[in-house]
Amino acid sequence: MDDIIQGKAYVLGDSIDTDQIIPAAHLVYSMTVPDERKQYGRYALSGLPTDQQGLPEGNLPFTPDDMFESEYRIVIAGSNFGCGSSREHAPFSLMVAGAKAVVAQSYARIFYRNAVDGGFIIPFESRLRLVDHIRTGDEIRIDVRAGLLTHVEAGEEWLLNPLGDIADILKAGNVFEYARQAGFMK
Amino acid sequence: MGQTITQKILARNAGRDRVAPGENIWIDVDTLMTHDVCGPPTIGIFKREFGEDAKVWDPDKLVILPDHYIFTEDPHARRNIDILRDFAAQHDLPHYYDVGTSRYKGVCHVALAEEGFNRPGTVLFGTDSHSCTSGAFGMFSTGVGNTDAALIMGTGKIWVKVPETLRFVFEGTLPPWLMAKDLILSVIGDVGFEGGTYCALEFDGQAVFDLSMEERMTLTNMAIEAGGKNGVIAADEKTFEHVRARTDRPFDPVWSDPDAAWLQERVYDVSNMEPVVAKPHRPDNRATVSEVAGTKLDRAYIGSCTGGKLEDFEAAAKILQGEEVRIDTFVVPASTEVTRQMHERTLNGKTLWQVFVDAGCKMGHASCGACLGGPIDTFGRTQGTEVVISTTNRNFPGRMGSKQSAVYLASPLTVAASAVQGTITDPRTVLA
The missing domain is CATH 3.30.499.10 (Aconitase, domain 3)
Known part of the structure; x- marks a missing residue:
C-alpha cells in the first residue's frame, strides 16, 4: 500500500456501474497474458456515455483512443460506485490503466470487496461530495495513512473516512496474504 | 434478540x-x-x-x-x-x-x-x-x-x-x-x-x-x-x-426468529399493485406501465436468469398466441431444460415454442444471450439506437451492447403485450 498517492483526478457522477467501467464485450481478454491484459487499460471506463466522461466538461476519455494507459491516477465519484456485476475486471481495469485509488461517497458491495481483496486499488470513502469540488485534470494528493486528500493547486484539504477493517487486507497486499496471516492458508 | x-x-x-x-x-x-x-x-x-x-x-x-x-x-x-x-x-x-x-x-x-x-x-x-x-x-x-x-x-x-x-x-x-x-x-x-x-x-x-x-x-x-x-x-x-x-x-433449513x-x-398489498417498468438507464427508475404506455419501441427481448424461465415463457405465450409481433422480438431460453419444456408444454394444442415461432419471434439458444451485451455477434445484442423492452434485470448504458440503445425492464406479460403493439403496452389491456 502506497503512503502517498498523487496525480490527476478523473471526476465522475453517481452509480457508475461495472458495464461503464469495463463493458462486457471486453471481458473475453485474459487478465494475465500481457498482450491481452493491457486491453483492460485501453477499455477502462470506456462504457461511460461521452457527456459523462470526465466531469464537469465531459468528452474526456479516461484512456485516449488506442492507448493502454490513462493519465489519471485518482478517480473521484459520487455514490454507489461500481454497482452491477461482480466482475473483478472492473477494479482490475482501473489499475491496469494506472489508477491507484477511487474516492467515492459510497460503493456497491462487490466492487469494494474486489478492489480490496485483489489489492487492485484503494477504495476511499468521503462523506463530502468531492465531485462538486474537484474537476477532471486537477492535481490531487492523498496521504494514505492520514486519510487526507489535498487539492494541490488550491491547497484545500479534506479528511477521508478511515479505511477500517480493510486496512489490514490492503496492508497485507491482498486477501491471500491476509488469509495466510490469519492462519486460513499456508 | x-x-x-x-x-x-x-x-x-x-x-x-x-x-x-x-x-x-x-x-x-x-x-x-x-x-x-x-x-x-x-x-x-x-x-x-x-x-x-x-x-x-x-x-x-x-x-x-x-x-x-x-x-x-x-x-x-x-x-x-x-x-x-x-x-x-x-x-x-x-x-x-x-x-x-x-x-x-x-x-x-x-x-x-x-x-x-x-x-x-x-x-x-x-x-x-x-x-x-x-x-x-x-x-x-x-x-x-x-x-x-x-x-x-x-x-x-x-x-x-x-x-x-x-x-x-x-x-x-x-x-x-x-x-x-x-x-x-x-x-x-x-x-x-x-x-x-x-x-x-x-x-x-x-x-x-x-x-x-x-x-x-x-x-x-x-x-x-x-x-x-x-x-x-x-x-x-x-x-x-x-x-x-x-x-x-441432505439439507437442514433454518427460519428467521419472530423477534429477529x-x-x-x-x-x-399485491392486490393494489400495478404493472411497472424500469425506465432507462437504471433498475430503480420505476414508472407504472400506464405512465409510459405508448412509448415507441424497436425491439423486445424475453430471456435471462430472471426472465427466461419456463413460466416466463408460459406467461408471454398467453399473450402472443394467435398474435403477430410488430417489432423484432428475441426469445432466449435460460437453459436447455427450459428449451426442452417449451417444445413439450402446449397451449391450446400448440407447443410454447411454436406459439413464439408463429408470432414471428426470433428464437435463440439457451445462454445469457444479449442480457449483458457480450461479443459483437451475440444473438439479440443491440448495435445502435434501439429502444428495447426486456425481461432482463439491468438497463445500464450499454448493458445490452450499444451505449446509444435504451432499455426498459418489465415482466414477460408486459414485454409480450408491448411486442404485439410495438409500443409499451399494459398487459391488462390484452388479458381482459
Whole structure:
C-alpha cells in the first residue's frame, strides 16, 4: 500500500456501474497474458456515455483512443460506485490503466470487496461530495495513512473516512496474504 | 434478540451459535459456482496462489457452468471455454457442464436450481452478481469476484461481513396481470438502486409463498439491483418438494426468529399493485406501465436468469398466441431444460415454442444471450439506437451492447403485450 498517492483526478457522477467501467464485450481478454491484459487499460471506463466522461466538461476519455494507459491516477465519484456485476475486471481495469485509488461517497458491495481483496486499488470513502469540488485534470494528493486528500493547486484539504477493517487486507497486499496471516492458508 | 435466516446460516457455517450484523467472520462454503467469464481468471489466480498442481478443496462442491459467451465466434471467448474444459479434466470435476455436449445447461443461476445445487440452509458463492438468485431456496448465496472465488477454490473458506436484513412483506392475492418482476421492480423503485447496499433482502408474506419457485427466483435475482448482498425467502413445502425431486443430498433449513431484528420493514398489498417498468438507464427508475404506455419501441427481448424461465415463457405465450409481433422480438431460453419444456408444454394444442415461432419471434439458444451485451455477434445484442423492452434485470448504458440503445425492464406479460403493439403496452389491456 502506497503512503502517498498523487496525480490527476478523473471526476465522475453517481452509480457508475461495472458495464461503464469495463463493458462486457471486453471481458473475453485474459487478465494475465500481457498482450491481452493491457486491453483492460485501453477499455477502462470506456462504457461511460461521452457527456459523462470526465466531469464537469465531459468528452474526456479516461484512456485516449488506442492507448493502454490513462493519465489519471485518482478517480473521484459520487455514490454507489461500481454497482452491477461482480466482475473483478472492473477494479482490475482501473489499475491496469494506472489508477491507484477511487474516492467515492459510497460503493456497491462487490466492487469494494474486489478492489480490496485483489489489492487492485484503494477504495476511499468521503462523506463530502468531492465531485462538486474537484474537476477532471486537477492535481490531487492523498496521504494514505492520514486519510487526507489535498487539492494541490488550491491547497484545500479534506479528511477521508478511515479505511477500517480493510486496512489490514490492503496492508497485507491482498486477501491471500491476509488469509495466510490469519492462519486460513499456508 | 432472535436472528434472521441469514444470520443463522452464516453462524452455522462459522461454527458459532450466533453472529451479529456488522461482524466480519470466516465461514465454510458449501457450493462454489463459476462460469466462462470469471472462471478462467479465477483458475489463473488459484494456480498463482496455490500452485500449478494444487488440488481444489472439494471437487464435489465446485460447479462450473459455462453460459455467458457460448454461441459466438469470438476466439478469446472460445479459448476461455477451453480453459474451463482443461481444468475440469485435470481435476476430474464431477460438476462441469461442457458446451457442445448433452450436459450443457445454460444460465448458471437457473441450472443450479434445476440440478439440485440449491438446498435450504446452505451457503453458495458464485462469480456472478446474480448468484443471489439461489436465496429463493432459503439459503445464503451471493456474488464474489475472481480473487475471492480463488480463495474458496483453494481453502473452502471466505470472510464475510454479516449483513443487516431489510424485510419486504407481500400480502394479498396476486392479480393475473402481475408477476414477480413487477413486485421486485417496485421494491427497487422504492428503496433505490443502493437502498439495500450491504444488506440481506428477505421476502416474506402470503403472496410470496403463493409464488412458484421460479417466480421466487425472480424476486431474489434482483436483490443485487438494490445493492443487496443476498436475497432470501424462507423454505416451505414447495421448496422441499423442488429440492427433493432433484437431489438426495441432505439439507437442514433454518427460519428467521419472530423477534429477529430488521433494519427496515416494508409491507405491500399485491392486490393494489400495478404493472411497472424500469425506465432507462437504471433498475430503480420505476414508472407504472400506464405512465409510459405508448412509448415507441424497436425491439423486445424475453430471456435471462430472471426472465427466461419456463413460466416466463408460459406467461408471454398467453399473450402472443394467435398474435403477430410488430417489432423484432428475441426469445432466449435460460437453459436447455427450459428449451426442452417449451417444445413439450402446449397451449391450446400448440407447443410454447411454436406459439413464439408463429408470432414471428426470433428464437435463440439457451445462454445469457444479449442480457449483458457480450461479443459483437451475440444473438439479440443491440448495435445502435434501439429502444428495447426486456425481461432482463439491468438497463445500464450499454448493458445490452450499444451505449446509444435504451432499455426498459418489465415482466414477460408486459414485454409480450408491448411486442404485439410495438409500443409499451399494459398487459391488462390484452388479458381482459
